[in-house]
Amino acid sequence: MKRIQMYRNKKVLVVGLAKSGVAASLLLHRLGAFVTVNDWKPLSENKEAQSLLDEGIKVVCGSHPVELLDEGFELIVKNPGIPYTNELIKGAIEKGLPVITEVELAYEISEAKMIGITGTNGKTTTTTLVHHMLEAEKKRVYMAGNIGTVACEVAQEAGEDDTMVVELSSFQLMGIQTFKPSIAIITNVYEAHLDYHSSLHEYAHAKAAITRNQTEEDFLIVNADQPELMDLISHSKAQQLPFSTKKIVKDGLYVMDDSIYFRNELIISLSDIVLPGAHNLENILCAIGAAKLSGAGNQAIYEVLTTFTGVRHRTQFVREWNGVKFYNDSKATNSLATKSALDAFSAPTILLCGGLDRGNDFDDLLPFLSNVKAMVAFGQTSEKMLALGKKAGIKELWSVSGVEESVGKAAEISRSGDIVLLSPACASWDQHPTFEVRGDIFINRVNML
Incomplete structure (x- = not known):
C-alpha cells in the first residue's frame, strides 16, 4: 500500500455505507483524514455506523441532510448505489466539490498492477476466469470490486509484484478521476440501468470511462462486434486488443475453424471448453487476452478452460433431480442476460422469472422462448411475465409468491430431461x-427436493 499524504487533515464526507462505504471510511481515517459518514439508516439500526463510531469517526444517520455541506468538506466519497440525483450529491456538485467512488481510493493507494473489467454482461465470469488463469500460472492475484470484495480493502494488501483483477460497474466508473488500469476490458454495452443513468448515452460513456486515463503503455480489450462501442473508445490512447466471435481480427482474439486464436496463435479448441453457453465465448476471449498480456502461458489457460464450469448465480448448475437439471442464473437482472441463458439450452425448459418492475416490457425475450414449456413467475413483474408467456404460446403459466415456491412448482410439473x-x-x-x-434461496430449496 502506498503511504499517500494527500488526505492528511482533509475533511471528507462519505455518503452511504454498506461494504464500500465502511471500507472507504476506515481507509481515509487511516490516511489521516477527518472523516464524517452519512447514511440513511437510523443509528439504532445501523451496525456499520456504530462500528465506525467506535473507531472515532463522526457519524450522521437517518437521512441525507443537505446542510452537512456547510461543514466545509473538501471531498465526497459516494456509495456507488446512491444516484447523482440525490439532493446531497447534487448540492455537492453545485458547490464544485469532487465526488468520487471508493475504486478511486483503491487506485491511489495500490502498488499492484490493475486489470479493470466492465460491460453490461459477462463482467463476473470474465473477472473470475482471469483470476483463475493467473493463479494457474502461479501469479499472486486478487479479485476485487463489484464482484464482492471492496477494492480499497484489497489494495491495502496487494504488493507491487501482485495483480488486482477488478470488476467495475458503471456506477463505480462515474466516480473516477485518475483511475487507470494497466489492462481494461469492455465486454459489451447494451441498454441497462436506465433507472439510474439518464440515458443510454450516459450509461455507455460511464462504461467507456475505464479507458479515459489510459496511456500508450496500457491495453484496452474491446468488443469489435459492436461498432458503436468501437466508435465510443476510438480516442483511447491505449493499445487496443479487439475481440470478435463473428469475424477474424488478426491483431486480436477471434474464432476460426472451431478454435480460439490470440494474435494468430492457436490457444484452444472450442470442443475442449466446458463452460456452457455461446454467450460465454465473449467472456472467454476477453479473459484469454488479459491473461496472455499478463504473462500467462497457454497451458495455464487451457487448464482453466477445461475445468471451469461457471460462476455462482450465473447459469450455475445446481443439481440433477429425477432426471431434471436445475440451473441458477439469479444474476440475470435484465432481459439480455436471460436471453443468453435461454440460448444456452436446447432441452425443454421451465423458466422461473420475475422481480422488480422498472417499467419496461419483455417482448425482446419472445424469440428466445421456443424451448420454454412452462413459465413460473413471481414478484412485481409476475403479470407482465405471464402475459409474455401467453403471447409466446406457452401452455403452462403459473404465478407464485416467490423463488422458493417457484422451485416447488417447477419440481411438480417437470419431467425427466427438462431444464x-x-x-x-x-x-x-x-x-x-x-x-x-x-440465488441462495433457490439453491437451498433445490437441494431440499
Missing part, C-alpha cells in the same frame, strides 16, 4: 436485498 432455469430478467430488490440472496 429448470432461474433467470429472472429483473432485479431482486422487490423481494430480496441482492440477487445473491435470491
Whole structure:
C-alpha cells in the first residue's frame, strides 16, 4: 500500500455505507483524514455506523441532510448505489466539490498492477476466469470490486509484484478521476440501468470511462462486434486488443475453424471448453487476452478452460433431480442476460422469472422462448411475465409468491430431461436485498427436493 499524504487533515464526507462505504471510511481515517459518514439508516439500526463510531469517526444517520455541506468538506466519497440525483450529491456538485467512488481510493493507494473489467454482461465470469488463469500460472492475484470484495480493502494488501483483477460497474466508473488500469476490458454495452443513468448515452460513456486515463503503455480489450462501442473508445490512447466471435481480427482474439486464436496463435479448441453457453465465448476471449498480456502461458489457460464450469448465480448448475437439471442464473437482472441463458439450452425448459418492475416490457425475450414449456413467475413483474408467456404460446403459466415456491412448482410439473432455469430478467430488490440472496434461496430449496 502506498503511504499517500494527500488526505492528511482533509475533511471528507462519505455518503452511504454498506461494504464500500465502511471500507472507504476506515481507509481515509487511516490516511489521516477527518472523516464524517452519512447514511440513511437510523443509528439504532445501523451496525456499520456504530462500528465506525467506535473507531472515532463522526457519524450522521437517518437521512441525507443537505446542510452537512456547510461543514466545509473538501471531498465526497459516494456509495456507488446512491444516484447523482440525490439532493446531497447534487448540492455537492453545485458547490464544485469532487465526488468520487471508493475504486478511486483503491487506485491511489495500490502498488499492484490493475486489470479493470466492465460491460453490461459477462463482467463476473470474465473477472473470475482471469483470476483463475493467473493463479494457474502461479501469479499472486486478487479479485476485487463489484464482484464482492471492496477494492480499497484489497489494495491495502496487494504488493507491487501482485495483480488486482477488478470488476467495475458503471456506477463505480462515474466516480473516477485518475483511475487507470494497466489492462481494461469492455465486454459489451447494451441498454441497462436506465433507472439510474439518464440515458443510454450516459450509461455507455460511464462504461467507456475505464479507458479515459489510459496511456500508450496500457491495453484496452474491446468488443469489435459492436461498432458503436468501437466508435465510443476510438480516442483511447491505449493499445487496443479487439475481440470478435463473428469475424477474424488478426491483431486480436477471434474464432476460426472451431478454435480460439490470440494474435494468430492457436490457444484452444472450442470442443475442449466446458463452460456452457455461446454467450460465454465473449467472456472467454476477453479473459484469454488479459491473461496472455499478463504473462500467462497457454497451458495455464487451457487448464482453466477445461475445468471451469461457471460462476455462482450465473447459469450455475445446481443439481440433477429425477432426471431434471436445475440451473441458477439469479444474476440475470435484465432481459439480455436471460436471453443468453435461454440460448444456452436446447432441452425443454421451465423458466422461473420475475422481480422488480422498472417499467419496461419483455417482448425482446419472445424469440428466445421456443424451448420454454412452462413459465413460473413471481414478484412485481409476475403479470407482465405471464402475459409474455401467453403471447409466446406457452401452455403452462403459473404465478407464485416467490423463488422458493417457484422451485416447488417447477419440481411438480417437470419431467425427466427438462431444464429448470432461474433467470429472472429483473432485479431482486422487490423481494430480496441482492440477487445473491435470491440465488441462495433457490439453491437451498433445490437441494431440499
